[in-house]
Amino acid sequence: MPSPMPDAALGPPWAPPAGKPPLSARLLRATWRGLPARRHEAGWEPGLVVPAADGSPLLTDHYFPRAEGDFPTLLVRSPYGRGLPWSAMYGLLLAEQGFHVVLQSCRGTGGSGGAFDLWRNEAADGRATVSWLREQPWFDGTLGTVGPSYLGYVQWALALDPPPELKAMVVQVGLHDPHALFHTDGALRLENALVVGLGMTHQHRGTAPFLRAALRLRRRLRAVTTAQPLRGAYASALGGEVPWLDEVMTHPDAEDAYWRGAALTEPAERLGVPTSLITGWHDVLVDQTFAQYDRLRRAGCETALLVGPWTHASALQQGWPEVFAESLAWLRAHLCADPSGLRSTAVRVHVGGENAWRDLDDWPPAADATSWYPAPGGQLTRQAPTDRAPLASFRYDPADPTPSLGGPLLSRTAGPRDNRALEARADVLTFTGPPLAEPVDVLGPVSARLSVSADTGHADVFTRLCDVDPQGRSVNVCDGLGRLRTGGPAPAQVTLPMSATAHRFAAGHRIRWQISAGAHPRYARNPGTGESPVDATAFVPVRVTLHTDSALTLPYDSGPT
Incomplete structure (x- = not known):
């Protein structure tokens, strides 16, 4: 670490006697490599009380550069506590770079008053915090926001009615639609629900309680996810009932009144605040980020997009040097009038298979839609079929559900994985193309059109794109799930979005299409009867x-236009 800057001993004239940032944050900061050198020593005011609109106390820590002069302010609101890793990643690092950082615990978490209620209070509490900021002697009237996951959601909540001081946003692996986090086409994203419930319930209580709770969930995951019924089964793993979790699990319909006001799509459709978006190809929120980008671009908002080879968690771990550099460049450009760190293009994506970064003018880039068709013998061919005949079938047994493997998960098993053991199961179909004579670049949204039937009329369909190397290793690229609801055995056409990718299939590799009827416990088991997976006690x-x-x-990438 470089020696202290010359201004390190100076304290701003408004500052009370404030100590150094917490030791835990300084120790974590010392483990990171590849980050920019600090510009200032950081100070810390812990435990400030900010009144919410209803008077509830919102506990807040203030990190700041120990230097003379005016500095812009960053607002970071979190339901996960104000300790590690947020104290180091946002409080300490950004104060060292010349920002006031206001790190606040959302209501009902981290010692803040009131009761936490997923999404419902964030807009009002964000506005109340900005009102408090206006009264602080160190606030110079320039405000930005930054943060990941739910810390992105609170940014979109503030952007519903953006204060005039808000000049930049950085949404990292960020959420704007809670319903889509928990449900896909009526299927419960079960593992997401449990991991989010774990984080919201325990992470703000400190590292040790959170780790104990995480270990308990891991030990009891199978029992919880195979319980009949699912409703309430999580309580033994999460240490008690979580009322908001019961609600989100039992309301699969996005049009239900329960979800009214939850999806913050409106801000991005009219926002004028320059916004940087960061995600990973295996982030559970990658599709939400692409939707945010599309709306912002159509609204004419200045926007940047970075997509790395990351999961939801690894973007803030292995990917942190790139994520922090991208975030810092955006904040300096729009809060400090220093655009020197910005790239020349709006989009930068990491291309899998090629293992290289590519700069693009927009997302998705121009592409040629190319169709591949399943054929007898497990072949995947470019030749379109001439009939509509049954091709292959399998038996899905909810008592032995097809397991989830890799992909966009919140757990440590997320990301690209070797699928060969999964594909050896009798309840998984694979169709594989011939070895490619030359590389094929796939950039943009992937989709599947399936003509499929189920003898009970009720089933889920899980479809995945894989890259098969010359040794036979099959690695997942992207995937999607949809629900079949015919009520009878007649075939139905189901069109499934399979997220998006930027991936090079190298010469000699093969394209594989994998099809099954589930991915458990990523998704709750379809009982095969049409009954709700949360309440079902009979499975067929x-x-x-x-x-x-x-x-x-x-x-297929069509190259420059």
């Missing part, structure tokens, strides 16, 4: 049949 096996008039559509 389902025979799923794929028909020839199905297709996998890939966006």
Whole structure:
């Protein structure tokens, strides 16, 4: 670490006797490599009380550069406490770079008053915090926001009615639609729900309690996710009932009145605040980030997008040097009038398979939609079928559900994985193309059109794109799930979005399309009866049949236009 800056001994004239940032934050900061050198020593005012609109005390820590002069302010509001890792990643690091950082615990968490209620209070509490900021002698009238996951949601909540001081936002692996975090086409994203419940319930209580709770959930995960019924089964793993978790698990319909006001799509449709978006290809919120980017661009808002080879967690771990550099450059450009760190293009993506970064003018780039079709013998071909005949079938048994493997998860098993053991199961179909004569770049949204039937009329369909190397290793690239609701055995056409990718299939590799009827416990088991997966106590096996008039559509990179 470089020697202290010359201004390190100086304290701003307004500052009370404030100590150094917490030792835990300084120790964590010392473990990071590849970060920019600090510009200032940081000071710390812990435990400030900010009154919410209803008077509830919102506990807040203030980090600041120990130097003379005016500095812009960053607001970071979190339901996960104000300790590690947030104290180091946002409080300490950004104060060292010349920002006041206001790190606040959302109501009902981290010692703040009131009761936490997922999403419902964030807009009002954010506005109240900005009102408090205006009264602080160190606030110079220039405000930015930054943060990941739910810390991104609170930024969108503030942007519902953006204060005039708000000049920049940095949303890292960020949420704007809680319903989509918990449900996909009526299917409960079970593992997401449990991990979010764990974080919201325990992380703000400190590192040790959170780790104990995480270990308890890991030990009891199978028992909880296979309980009949699912409703309430999580309590033994999470240490008690979590009322908001019961609510989100039992309201699968996005149009239900319960979700009214939850999805913050409106701010991005009219926002004028320059906004940087950061995500990873295996982030559980990657599709939400792409939706945010699309709305901001259509609104004419200045926007940047960074997509790395990360999961939700690894973006803030292995990817932290890139994420921090991107965030800092955006904040300096728009809060400090220093655009020197900005790149020349709006979009930068990491291309899997090629293991290289690529700068683009927009997302998605121009592409040629190319279809691949399943054929007898597990082949994947470019030749379209001439009929609509049954092609292959398998039996899905909820008592032995097809397991989830890798992909966009919140757990440590997320990301690219070797799928060969999964694909050896009798309840998984694979269709594989011939070895490629030359590299194929796939950039953009991937989708599948399936002609499929289920003998009970009720089943889920999980579809995945994989890259098979010459040694036979099959690695997941992107995937998607949809629900079949025919009420009978007649085939139905189901179009499934499979997220998006930037991936190079190298020469000699093969493109594989994987199809099954679930990915448990990523998604709750479909009982096969049409009953709610949360309340079902009876599960029946389902025979799923794929028909020839199905297709996998890939966006082949068409190159410069």
